[in-house]
Amino acid sequence: MAYGASIIDAEGLRLTADEKAMFRDVDPFGFILFARNIDTPDQIRALCAEMRDAVGRDAVITIDQEGGRVQRLRSPTWREWLPPLDFVALAGRNAPRAMYLMYRIIADELHSLGIDSNCAPMVDVAGAATHEFLRNRCYSSDPVRVAELGRAASQGMLAGGVLPVVKHIPGHGRATLDSHFDLPRVSASLNDLKEIDFAPFKVLSDLPMGMTAHLVYDAIDDVPATLSPKVMQCIRDDIGFDNLIMTDDVSMKALSGTAAENAAASIKAGCDVVLYCNATLADRRAVAEAAGTMTSAAQIRADRALAMRKTPDAVDIPALERELEALLGGAGHG
Numbered sequence: 335m336a337y338g339a340s341i342i343d344a345e346g347l348r349l350t351a352d353e354k355a356m357f358r359d360v361d362p363f364g365f366i367l368f369a370r371n372i373d374t375p376d377q378i379r380a381l382c383a384e385m386r387d388a389v390g391r392d393a394v395i396t397i398d399q400e401g402g403r404v405q406r407l408r409s410p411t412w413r414e415w416l417p418p419l420d421f422v423a424l425a426g427r428n429a430p431r432a433m434y435l436m437y438r439i440i441a442d443e444l445h446s447l448g449i450d451s452n453c454a455p456m457v458d459v460a461g462a463a464t465h466e467f468l469r470n471r472c473y474s475s476d477p478v479r480v481a482e483l484g485r486a487a488s489q490g491m492l493a494g495g496v497l498p499v500v501k502h503i504p505g506h507g508r509a510t511l512d513s514h515f516d517l518p519r520v521s522a523s524l525n526d527l528k529e530i531d532f533a534p535f536k537v538l539s540d541l542p543m544g545m546t547a548h549l550v551y552d553a554i555d556d557v558p559a560t561l562s563p564k565v566m567q568c569i570r571d572d573i574g575f576d577n578l579i580m581t582d583d584v585s586m587k588a589l590s591g592t593a594a595e596n597a598a599a600s601i602k603a604g605c606d607v608v609l610y611c612n613a614t615l616a617d618r619r620a621v622a623e624a625a626g627t628m629t630s631a632a633q634i635r636a637d638r639a640l641a642m643r644k645t646p647d648a649v650d651i652p653a654l655e656r657e658l659e660a661l662l663g664g665a666g667h668g
Contacts, residue, residue, distance in 0.1 A: 607625070
C-alpha cells in the first residue's frame with residue numbers, strides 16, 4: 335500500500351488523540367519536528383514513538399538542524415553550532431573534515447532521539463545579493479566548494495544513521511527576497527544557473543532526498559519551481575536527481591493560493607511529497623488529503639530513500655569532538 339504523499343508536524347510535545355486519529359487516517363510518509371516539539375530527550379523519544387505508532391510503521395522523522403539560527407535542538411541540552419558560513423570560514427582548509435565531524439555529531443544527537451533525517455545539507459550557492467535569511471546558512475560562493483562540503487556533511491549524517499535532505503533544489507542562492515514572506519524571482523540565464531546554482535545538486539544527485547525552492551526561474555518558467563512541471567523536469571533530467579523530492583513548506587508566502595491547492599499543484603508538477611507545517615489540525619488533514627497517496631514512481635523513490643537508513647557506525651563521539659575542537663581552535667560550538 336502506498337504511503338500518503340505528505341510530511342506533516344504536530345502541535346506540541348505529545349500527540350493529541352485527534353492528531354493520532356488524523357495521522358492514522360492520512361498515513362503521511364513522514365513527520366517533521368519544530369522547537370515547540372522539543373523539551374527533553376525522553377519526551378522527544380516518546381513523541382517520535384507516538385508518531386510511528388500512529389501510522390504503524392517506521393516512518394521517517396526529520397528536523398532542521400543546520401547550525402546557527404536554524405537548529406531546533408539547542409543548549410543547554412544540545413550543542414550550539416556556528417552558522418555554516420562562519421563555521422566553514424573558521425575551519426579553512428580543514429572545512430571538509432570539520433563539516434563531516436559536525437554533522438556526524440549532529441547525527442548522533444538526532445539518532446539517539448529517534449530522529450532519522452535532517453533537512454541539510456543546504457547547498458545553495460551564496461552570491462553578493464543573497465538575502466540575509468539565507469546567506470550565512472550557505473557554505474561558500476564557489477559551487478565546487480559547496481558540493482565538496484555538502485558531500486562531507488551528508489556522509490557524516492549517513493554514517494550516523496540519518497538521511498540527509500539536500501536543499502533547496504535547484505538552487506536558492508540568487509534569491510534577494512525571503513521566500514517565507516515573498517516570491518523571489520531569478521533572472522539569470524539558464525547557462526549561468528547550470529554552471530553555478532544547479533552544479534552542487536548535480537554532484538549530490540545520489541542523495542536520498544531533496545527539498546524544492548519556492549522561487550521563479552525566469553529562464554525556465556513563470557511559476558515557482560515547486561509548482562512547475564518544467565523546473566521539475568529540469569531537476570530530474572538536467573540535474574539528474576531521481577530520488578525523493580519533497581516540497582519546501584507549502585504554507586510559505588512565496589506561494590499564492592491555499593496550502594491544499596499548492597499541495598495538489600506540487601504533486602501534479604512532479605514533486606513526490608508535500609511538506610506542510612504550522613497549521614491547524616483541519617488544515618493539516620486537508621493538505622494531506624490534497625496530496626493524496628504517492629505515485630508508483632514516488633513510492634519507489636521513497637523506498638529507495640528509506641533503504642539508505644543504516645545502523646550508525648561505531649564511533650567515539652568525544653574523540654570526534656576533540657578532533658573538531660582542534661581543527662577549529664575551540665570555537666566551533668558551545
